[in-house]
Amino acid sequence: MVHRDVKSTNILLGEAFEAKLADFGLSRSFLVGGNTHVSTNVAGTIGYLDPEYYQKNWLTEKSDVYSFGIVLLEIITGQPVIEQSREKPYIVEWAKSLLANGDIDSIVDPNLHRGYDKSSSWKALELAMSCINPSSTERPNMTRVAHELNECLEIYENLSKRSQDANSTNSMGHGTSFISDTPSAR
Template identity: 45%
Template sequence: MPKGTLQEQVAGQDNNGRGLPWRQRLRVALESAQGLEYLHKGCSPPIIHRDVKTANILLNERLEAKITDFGLSKAFNNDDTHVSTNTFVGTPGYVDPEYQRTMQPSTKSDVYSFGVVLLELVTGKPAILRNPEPITIINWARQRLARGDIEGVVDARMQGDHDINAIWKTTETALKCTEQAPVQRPSMMDVMMQLQECLDLEEGCTGGDNGFYTVSGIVGMNPDMGYNATTNQSVDVSQNN
């Protein structure tokens, strides 16, 4: 993809080292949430990605987000809430602790990982911070927010170019996604709604851009897995559909 991964963009490998502007980060978050919601509710059978992270979100020339890398994905029946697996997979810093304990990933496992992605977008920091000692971005953010230090959490490279209410709401959504108990986490549909409200706050109007947003594409799904997709093609679904 022309603009590489979201991980690279947040790290500042483009835009003169500043990373993405906050409004663009929100758009990428919304498009990625739409892509995951499509996997969970729009696919038949539904799909759990199992490795949601900024390195698996690609950006095209227009900085539209596309979720990719389905090598660890699992399909499950519509009547099930989770699937059982024999092998634990995932990337450190993004893995749902409940899945790690039970070996039963669910759609809420993807929600947990997506919460980490949201925190990366807010803070500009990786999923696991190494200095002065290793700490997850979740605990790092919670410690500062417990003191009411929201500006101490926000990526300083954005240089104040953000609506603080949108930052608070996005961060709150991220922390809800990363609750220890899956039942306390929102669905991806709920996350989409929250992020849409954040984008509306940022744009200072209801509905922003006439309420039309592109749903994230799905890139590189393996046709051998039986899904209705073709390798190296993307799927775009709009709200108007």
């Protein structure tokens, strides 16, 4: 099944913040067996559409991967997909131009005030860029995308744990943390 309209407004969060994909009105089902694509009229949202699907009317399982890559870019950058006030209005072209400089701080959402792990952020950004490869055959499948996102999370969690461990170690090098009822001075 190909959703055909994966976009940030179609991803809902459950009570435990688990993501749920909504609005299957445009979805298409086709036999995966020997077919690599189906020819169909283009449907979806501008900015999220796979270029191969848009230009050739070829819908593949990797069409949704492209759209998900756009969603990842939105999450990482805090930027809308299309912003006319940017020098490069389309998020893909904007991100590519900033990536050419190799400065992740200019790409990651400025509302994070540089309070993010660069290693996991680079990995997530590289994943997003692989998802939006113009050639569907060069994109990862969603199983690979999920695996790499979990790796990003593991990197972040390991660094957070090490940071917490370092903060709870006193000057003697012991791993004991002390809790006091005495209010601290402000």
